[in-house]
Amino acid sequence: MDARPQAMPTKRADPQTQHFDVLVIGAGISGIATAHYLQADCPRQRYAILEGREAIGGTWDLFRYPGLRSDSDLYTFGYSFRPWRSDKAIADGGAILRYIRETAAAEGIDRHIRFGHRVVRAAWDSQAALWTVEAEVGPDRTPVRYTCGFLSVCSGYYSYEGGYSPEFPGLARFGGRVVHPQAWPEDLAYDGRQVVVIGSGATAVTLVPEMAKQAAHVTMLQRSPTYIVALPSRDKIANWLRARLPGRLAHGLARWKNVLLSMFFYNFARQKPEAMTRRILDGVRAQLGPDYDVAKHFTPAYKPWDQRLCLVPDGDLFKAIRSGRASVETDRIETFTETGVQLTSGKHLEADVVVTATGLRLTMLGGMKLTVDGTPVDPSETFLYKGMMLSGVPNLAVSIGYTNASWTLKCELTARYLCRLLNHMEARGYAWCAPEADPARLTEAPTLPLTSGYVRRAAGILPKQGSAKPWRLYQNYALDMAALRFARLDDGTMRFGHAAAARRAA
Structure with missing residues (x-):
């Protein structure tokens, strides 16, 4: 694919097409952050958010499943520009949703959102130096069209179409109810019933203790264990700071404290995995006692951070197990029966409700199709520049958060870099920018450095990272801050170009 933009006169958009300087795709936590920085740092840029x-x-x-919560602290998962004011650092999903919506309302960002706009394709035209974005609106999928100079994709990488569920033998004959957490039914009743939650990741360890409050018993059925760490839901240091300092200062100090701690423990885990494993398993034994089979149910075969660690606030999962209202089975499913799940060990789990917390599906760019001058763009054939732009694709930024820290940390850096780019281009009359990779000089590596099932299943759709900066992903907030906040924009890899009309005006 030759994605080199040509320096041609900029033509006006079709009068039937709405034009914005920047279009943001997605009104989630990263889309609202991007809008904030556009308003603060690029006030002359007209923008809109398209939300499906x-x-x-x-x-x-x-997501609406019971117990939905963050798996990282809200001092880093929340925005740097809007202090988190609750005394609980590990917050439930409802509190997080209110926080995002209050932020959008307080800054007037909600007035820029076009709801019910599902973006299906975007085409870059080098002659016009414009993106043409096509979306479908409402249940009738009425087509609408926009143009923009820059496209910012903040749709995350989880597919909203549905979660991942493997084919279970005998599932059709099961007489109970089967649900996936991504499509949680409002009418699901499990009071006093036997529940089996299939899975061992963040969703499963959230569901089990919450459902155990009402169910007769909840069994977490896993093929293999996950590293699970108990942490207090309240951050004593952060609350001490909040009680004594102005809100923004206290929030900033708590945020950096947690950033540095998470970086320390991640690096410790990667450099000394055996010591980290002992530390984690000692914590589990302290929670469940010396007689519990920690080796079988809580000792993974992989090293810490080969997959994400699971966080349980205040040890709620372990409390549910100690109370007898929940248990863990590490086994494989032979078949479903009319009344439950038959395991390969010969054990049968009675179940009225089965929850398949078996993972999510990943998608890239919210599932929309990209073309550059009529040539389709396959994201898996591109390299990711500074973790946020696709090689050879002009005027496009993608918000992808960290796998080893709070998602929002990286998305804010991406938004601020986008604003730096826009101001740089405006000051110099540039119409486009595009990072250019030389694949012959780069060693390819997966974008997400995890061995989790959802990452392996998506290996064919995600862009690649390279062996050296600016194509290498460090998963390190301090290094990314240096690269995105302070490093030169014109670094020899990012190419900039003038439109011919802009040159003549100059």
Whole structure:
């Protein structure tokens, strides 16, 4: 694919097509952050947000399963520019959703959102130096069209079409109810019933203790264990700071404290995995006692951070197990029966409700199709520049958060870099910018450095990272801050170009 933009006169958009300087795709946590920085740092840029759903919040509006919460602290998961004021650092989904919506309302961002706009394709025209974005609106999928100079994709990488469920033998004959957390039914009753939650990731360890409050018993059925760490839901240091300092200062100090701690423990885990494993398992034994089979149920075969660690606030999962209202089975499913699940070990789990917390599906760019001058763009054939732009694709930014820290940390850096780019281009009359990779000089590597099932299943759709900066992803907030906040924009890899009309005006 030759994605080199040509320096041609900029033509006006079709009068039937609405034009904006910047279009943001998605009104979730990263889309609202991007809008904030556009308003603060690029006030002359006209922008709109296209949101496929009918509400603000993205993932936090989509998921409705019991116990939904963050798996990282809100001092880093929340915005740097809007202090988190609750005394609970690990917050439930409802509180996070209110926080996002209040932020959008307080800054007037909600007035820029076009709801029910599902973007299906975007085409870059080098002659016009414009993106043409096509969306479908409402249940009738009425087509609408926009143009923009820059496109910012903040749709995350989870598919909203449905979660991942493997084919289970005998499932059709099961007489109970089967649900996936991504499509949680409002009418699901499980009071006093036997529940089996299939899975061992963040969703499963959230569901089990919450459902155990009402169910007769909840069994977490896993093929293999996950590293699970108990942390207090309240951050004593952060609350001490909040009680004594102005809100923004206290929030900033708590945020940096947690950033540095998470970086320390991640690096410790990667450099000394055996020591980290001992530390984690000692914590589990302290929660469940010396007689519990921690080796079988809580000792993974992989090293810490080969997959994401699971966080349980205040040890709620372990409390549910100690109370007898929940248990863990590490086994494989032989078949479903009319009344439950038959395991390969010969054990049968009685179940009225089965929850398949078996993972999510990943998608890229919210599922929309890209073309550059009529040539389709396959994201998996591109390299990711500074973790936020696709090689050879002009005027496009993608918000992808961290896998080892709060998602929002990286998305804010991406938004601020986008604003730096826009101001740089405006000051110099540039019409386009595009990072250019030389694949012959780069060693390819997966974008997401995890061995989790959802990452392996998506290996064929995600862009690649390279062996050296600016194509290498460090998963390190401090290094990314240096690269995105302070490094030169014109770094020899990012190419800039003038439109011919702009040159003549100059």
